[in-house]
Amino acid sequence: MKSLGSIRRSFAPWNDPNAKPYIRFENVTKRFGEFTAVNDLTLTIFEREFFALLGASGCGKSTLLRMLAGFEEPTSGRILLDGQDLRGIPPYRRPVNMMFQSYALFPHMTVEKNIAFGLKQEGMPAADIARRVAEMLKLVKLEQFAKRKPHQLSGGQRQRVALARSVAKRPKVLLLDEPLGALDKKLREETQFELMDLQQELGLTFVVVTHDQEEAMTMADRIAIMDKGQVMQVATPAEVYEAPTSRFVAGFVGNINMFEGKVADRQANTVRITGPSGAEITVENAGDAAAGADVAFAIRPEKIRVSSKRPADAVNALQGEVYDIAYLGDMTVYHVRLGDGQIVRASSLNAQRVTEDPLTWSDSAWVSFRPDAGVVLTR
Amino acid sequence: MNQTWSRFNVTSVFLGLAFLYLPIVLLVIYSFNESKLVTVWGGFSTKWYGSLFQNQGLMDAAWVTIRVGLLSATVATVLGTMAALALTRYTRFRGRMLFSGMVFAPLVMPDVITGLSLLLLFVAVGFDRGFVTVTLAHITLTMCFVAVVVQSRLLTFDRSLEEAAMDLGATPVKTFFQVTLPVILPAIVSGWMLAFTLSLDDLVIASFASGPGATTLPMKIYSQVRLGVTPEINAACTILIGIVAAGVIVASVFNKRREVQRLRDEQAAQRG
Numbered sequence: 001m002k003s004l005g006s007i008r009r010s011f012a013p014w015n016d017p018n019a020k021p022y023i024r025f026e027n028v029t030k031r032f033g034e035f036t037a038v039n040d041l042t043l044t045i046f047e048r049e050f051f052a053l054l055g056a057s058g059c060g061k062s063t064l065l066r067m068l069a070g071f072e073e074p075t076s077g078r079i080l081l082d083g084q085d086l087r088g089i090p091p092y093r094r095p096v097n098m099m100f101q102s103y104a105l106f107p108h109m110t111v112e113k114n115i116a117f118g119l120k121q122e123g124m125p126a127a128d129i130a131r132r133v134a135e136m137l138k139l140v141k142l143e144q145f146a147k148r149k150p151h152q153l154s155g156g157q158r159q160r161v162a163l164a165r166s167v168a169k170r171p172k173v174l175l176l177d178e179p180l181g182a183l184d185k186k187l188r189e190e191t192q193f194e195l196m197d198l199q200q201e202l203g204l205t206f207v208v209v210t211h212d213q214e215e216a217m218t219m220a221d222r223i224a225i226m227d228k229g230q231v232m233q234v235a236t237p238a239e240v241y242e243a244p245t246s247r248f249v250a251g252f253v254g255n256i257n258m259f260e261g262k263v264a265d266r267q268a269n270t271v272r273i274t275g276p277s278g279a280e281i282t283v284e285n286a287g288d289a290a291a292g293a294d295v296a297f298a299i300r301p302e303k304i305r306v307s308s309k310r311p312a313d314a315v316n317a318l319q320g321e322v323y324d325i326a327y328l329g330d331m332t333v334y335h336v337r338l339g340d341g342q343i344v345r346a347s348s349l350n351a352q353r354v355t356e357d358p359l360t361w362s363d364s365a366w367v368s369f370r371p372d373a374g375v376v377l378t379r
Numbered sequence: 380m381n382q383t384w385s386r387f388n389v390t391s392v393f394l395g396l397a398f399l400y401l402p403i404v405l406l407v408i409y410s411f412n413e414s415k416l417v418t419v420w421g422g423f424s425t426k427w428y429g430s431l432f433q434n435q436g437l438m439d440a441a442w443v444t445i446r447v448g449l450l451s452a453t454v455a456t457v458l459g460t461m462a463a464l465a466l467t468r469y470t471r472f473r474g475r476m477l478f479s480g481m482v483f484a485p486l487v488m489p490d491v492i493t494g495l496s497l498l499l500l501f502v503a504v505g506f507d508r509g510f511v512t513v514t515l516a517h518i519t520l521t522m523c524f525v526a527v528v529v530q531s532r533l534l535t536f537d538r539s540l541e542e543a544a545m546d547l548g549a550t551p552v553k554t555f556f557q558v559t560l561p562v563i564l565p566a567i568v569s570g571w572m573l574a575f576t577l578s579l580d581d582l583v584i585a586s587f588a589s590g591p592g593a594t595t596l597p598m599k600i601y602s603q604v605r606l607g608v609t610p611e612i613n614a615a616c617t618i619l620i621g622i623v624a625a626g627v628i629v630a631s632v633f634n635k636r637r638e639v640q641r642l643r644d645e646q647a648a649q650r651g
Contacts, residue, residue, distance in 0.1 A: 069542075069546055070545075070546075071542055090545070091542070091545045091546050092545045092546070092547075092548045092549055092550055093548075096546075097546055097547065098542075098543070098546045100539045100542070100543055101539075102537060102539050104537065104539040104540050104542065104543035106540060106543075106544070106558055106562075107540075107562060108561045108562060117544070117547050117549075117557075118547030118548050121547060121548035121549050121553065122548055149644075151641060151644060151645060152644040152645070152647070165543075165547070166546075166547075169547065169548070
């Protein structure tokens with residue numbers, strides 16, 4: 001058997017120009033009265049993809065999911081599923097199922113009956129329903145809870161019943177609305193991996209809505225980062241983290257340092273950026289930044305080195321003083337205040353038990369980084 | 380919290396209970412009176428209970444009351460539930476405020492006005508007053524109470540349950556009967572019971588809306604009292620009190636047990 005890792009590694013239909021889109025939002029707009037929840041959004045999701053919609057509350061991600069499920073109709077634009085236009089198809093005739101944030105388990109039915117509900121609506125023969133329900137219970141490891149009612153289950157068990165119920169009909173697409181939102185941290189981490197395994201095992205397309213970036217990074221093949229009803233970037237977790245395309249995405253995912261400045265000159269792919277205080281940075285991957293443009297240079301804390309002296313080989317080095325230190329065990333986070341008052345956050349892994357170059361509060365310090373360690377953002 | 384019983388507390392509890400129950404206790408005691416005179420104790424007897432069941436007029440009235448109660452409570456429950464659904468589900472239709480105001484106005488409308496206006500209506504359209512008109516009048520009276528009870532349940536109803544049902548392939552009609560209705564059923568049942576009780580003890584509206592051959596028990600008792608209270612009436616009232624008390628006790632014990640069971644289940648589930 002192929003390991004899950006090797007399947008995942010070779011899975012990248014978004015890089016294949018001939019790959020057929022499975023779910024497609026085309027110029028979809030949704031307005032509620034004066035409020036525009038989704039604004040002219042176009043997005044493609046591929047078959048068997050684990051796709052995450054990530055954004056703060058009110059960014060339109062849940063509306064997008066609800067339009068796919070059929071609870072809302074787009075004001076304009078269209079949604080295609082496997083080539084079929086979904087307009088006008090009511091939720092009970094769509095080949096998608098949803099796992100609700102509140103789980104929405106039917107309180108008057110046992111676990112078994114909850115899972116069988118969708119199959120009954122299909123008119124499946126009783127024997128087949130029993131077989132499928134048993135299979136689902138086994139899948140979520142709840143065999144001995146079949147006769148219980150939802151209020152007799154713990155939070156984690158309820159979550160698994162909701163999951164079993166939503167995959168019991170073998171939908172083309174499973175929609176998950178904040179699936180782990182109601183679980184505590186430890187359970188959430190375990191369940192993330194369970195969900196990933198389940199998705200591989202069933203071969204379904206998952207679309208998950210979440211506001212938790214760690215959750216999205218862990219589980220998803222690709223992430224769409226949304227803001228104000230629009231998609232800001234769609235990319236793999238690594239791309240989103242290492243190559244954000246806008247200030248918003250860079251600031252939204254993880255910690256980042258942002259240096260605003262102007263492009264002084266550009267040679268091939270290398271630019272020199274001058275900050276307001278005259279500090280100069282050389283960056284190799286310039287993107288589309290032209291000379292004279294206002295840009296931001298964004299760099300992650302772990303790609304910045306902090307030292308008491310200017311490293312001899314450093315292309316980019318800025319001087320400041322240690323403003324704050326947070327020792328976290330596995331790493332130490334330094335806040336260094338530069339001459340112009342900007343605080344730079346740098347984290348260094350504590351690979352040794354004793355640091356050779358100890359820095360303490362108010363020490364003079366240099367922050368340095370390689371020319372390819374960050375990205376230049378024009379948007 | 381202070382758990383000791385001060386003299387003041389004891390007195391106020393005693394006075395309060397006496398105020399509420401002394402008349403009822405007297406009524407019950409005198410229903411076992413041997414004497415024909417209600418206010419003179421003539422020894423213990425159950426003979427008035429025997430003669431009560433021989434009194435064809437009272438028995439007929441009781442039978443009318445029960446039929447009116449069952450029918451009007453049932454129709455009022457259906458209509459009240461529909462009104463409550465409309466009010467909670469379609470929050471943005473034109474004239475919603477007016478509609479909800481009109482549904483709930485009878486709650487505070489004096490019975491005399493409701494009764495009189497119904498009487499005028501029945502006369503105007505030329506309805507013969509009798510069983511049908513009393514039932515209609517009681518539907519009018521009790522529907523809004525059902526609507527209030529059901530609406531308060533619907534306000535806390537998790538709409539995602541219905542969405543989940545539809546998502547799993549149930550049409551809106553199936554969703555209503557397989558998910559919504561079972562979940563709000565306890566509220567509908569208590570709405571029905573409230574409507575039934577209101578119909579049982581209504582005197583004012585029934586007096587206006589009723590006609591010959593459809594005398595309800597409260598009307599019968601009231602008209603007999605005007606000719607002088609007989610211990611038979613005391614006996615009839617004692618039986619009514621007994622039925623109502625039994626109903627209330629059974630319902631509350633049942634509720635309490637379910638509550639305790641639910642709490643226990645939830646604690647067990649939390650422990651894993």
